[in-house]
Amino acid sequence: MSLKLAISDTCFIIDWSYYRKRRILNELFQTVLLPEQVLEEVEDEKVISWISKNLASGKMLLFTPSPLDLRRAEELMLEVASRPYMRKIEIPEALCLVVGFRLNAVVLTENRGALLVPRMIKEWERVKVWRALETIKEAIKRGYVRVSNEEDIKRVFEEYERDTRHIFPRRDLIKAIEEVLSCLRIG
C-alpha cells in the first residue's frame, strides 16, 4: 500500500526528475506536496515538464503554506542558525520540515542541513526525512521496483547515480542494500 503524503524540496525534485524510474515516487506516495516556494526555484524544462504532468494528474499538489507555517519555518531556520555546529537551512527546506511535522508527511530532500535537523534536534526527531537513497530503498522493499538478487538491487541505485550525477555515500548505500536484502530475504 502506498504511503499517504510526502513534501518535496527543490534539490530532491530537480534530481529525481532526471531519474529513469521517477514514476516510483507516484507509486510510493498518494500525494506529493510541492510548496509554492519550491516551484518558484525550478526553471529546468525537464523538471518543469515532469512536475506539470504530475500536477495535472493530481499526483502532486501545489501547496500554499499558511502564515503560521511560514512563521514556524522562520523560527526553525533561526533555531538551526543558533547552533554553530549545524549546517544552516533556508526557508524552502525549513518549510518542508515544518509541514512534514504538522501533516506527518515524509520530507524529501537532498539538503544536508535539513537532513541533520531530526538527527540533532530532539523536538524534531519524529520527522521522517528521506533522500533519494531512502526513497529508492522503500520503493524496492514495497515491491514497486522488482529485484531478484543483490546485483539487481545495486543496479537500481546505480541507475539513479548515473541519471542524475548524484553519488550516494558508500557506507549508507551498503547499509541500504543490506536492509533491502534482509527485508526481501534475498542472498
Added chain:
Amino acid sequence: MSEDRLKKLLAEIAEEEREAREIRRRMADWDFIKSQPPRIRAALEYYVETGDIRRASRIAGMNLSKFRKLLREASIPVVV
C-alpha cells in the same frame, strides 16, 4: 542530547562531509571549472569545498535549478 552523544554525532558528520568533499574534488572537471568567468569559478569551487548548493548558487548569481545544471556540466556530483 548528552555531551558525549553530541561529540560522537559531530565526529560522524565531519567524517561524512570529508568523504563527500573528497569525491567532489576527485570527480570535478577542473579544466571546465578553470575556464569559467571568475564569479562562476568561485561558486563552483565553493560548492566543491562545502557542498552548500544554495550559497554557491547565490555566489554564481543563478537560481538553484540553473546552478544544478552547471554542476552536471562541471561533473561535480551531489554527494548526499
